[in-house]
Amino acid sequence: MGKNKTSFFDMQFITSGISIMLVLLLLGMVVFFVLSANNLSKYVRENISFAVMLSDDMKEPEALTFQKYLSEKPYVKDCMFISKEQALKEQTETMGTNPAEFVGHNPFPSSLEVKLKANYALSDSIRWIEKEILSNKKVLEIDYPEDLLNDVNGNIRKISIGLLCLAALLTLISFALINSTIRLAIHSKRFLIHTMTLVGASWGFIRRPFLWKNVWIGVFAAVLADVTLIGMAYALVRYWPELIEIITPSVVLIVMSSVFVFGVLITLICSYISINKYLRMKASALYYI
Structure with missing residues (x-):
């Protein structure tokens, strides 16, 4: 029991989790700014x-x-x-x-x-x-102030489009980075995967522990990212109390949920793709990757 626990939460688990956490943190910040920009536009409009x-x-x-x-x-x-x-x-x-x-x-x-x-x-x-x-x-x-109102609405529209484009781009980059992190982790187990296929283990049986472990890595990374984001939001509101109109509890909750769901789903999908790659691979090809 103790041996299994040690092998599950090993150094690879921690390093992969921290790497993915940094990517999720960056993604969470962009989501945070996108949602806050909407509240900021509302706050500015309602104060003209x-x-x-x-x-x-x-x-x-x-x-x-x-x-x-x-x-x-x-x-x-x-x-x-x-x-x-x-x-x-x-x-x-x-x-x-x-x-x-x-x-x-x-x-x-x-x-x-x-x-x-x-x-x-x-x-x-x-x-x-x-x-x-x-x-x-x-x-x-x-x-x-018609001119001021038009300028505010125009600038808010441009900022919102820019943030949405940035969020879409960062989502693709995040997927690529997390996929690379998980592929490197599974790469070291490629011979173990091949050995299990030789003794007749089904693909589902082989995939299960890898998927389970990577889902927990995603949970670990998402929780770390969420805690960091909450700390940053709290520090901002504490320093500028007026920001409570922009950094609302609903914004923080949506950001936390998005980071958590994305962290779990992306690790699950990437690990599934990577494992299938090695399951389909012939033994001779394992030495050249």
Whole structure:
């Protein structure tokens, strides 16, 4: 019993596991960035606000009612009322002087600061939202940074495509690297595999222990990679607490699951292919590989 355990968890098991763990770690980081980029785009879009300027005819109680009306719209994430006095105070702090002292009255209208939900923070959506809000005759105008919004959406689209291409490329590279690692491990057992075929062992019987061992190598590598990724995510959130909006528990869970499933499946598939290669090989060919 002890002898079998020692031969199973040998140095080859550990070195193969660490090699595969490094590949899975790199792959997990790319998946992590792809998912985080989606949350980042949502976070940025939902924090771009536009101002709804209200006429002086709209008194504060009516403005608060209009604020509540907009807050209940499906496209609004947040709506905040800014009174004439608050606007004057903010501008005075920004400019360092009180504009009312020069013009003799408060020149700033009351307004609503509106933040949209990410799915509606697009130029086409904002156009019909603007028309709907302007249907209220006491709304003077709507000021939103259209150029900034277009730049953000364009850059996010480019980054997302780039990350997806990188993820696809890295998946192929990961498959090749893990396949090479497992083939090297099985290569040293090629004569044992051939001997077992000579004594009449079935292919399924020969494959079973190799597949089982490599699946456990995949589990070992995936667990190490997941632990490392969790540590990195925790360190980032601890250093920048604001990142909790981007590095959400669901992102971490999806990344961990992806790394684990990929680690197990890829080791199983690669070991199956490699073993079959040596099972089909003639004895004379074993000496030349």
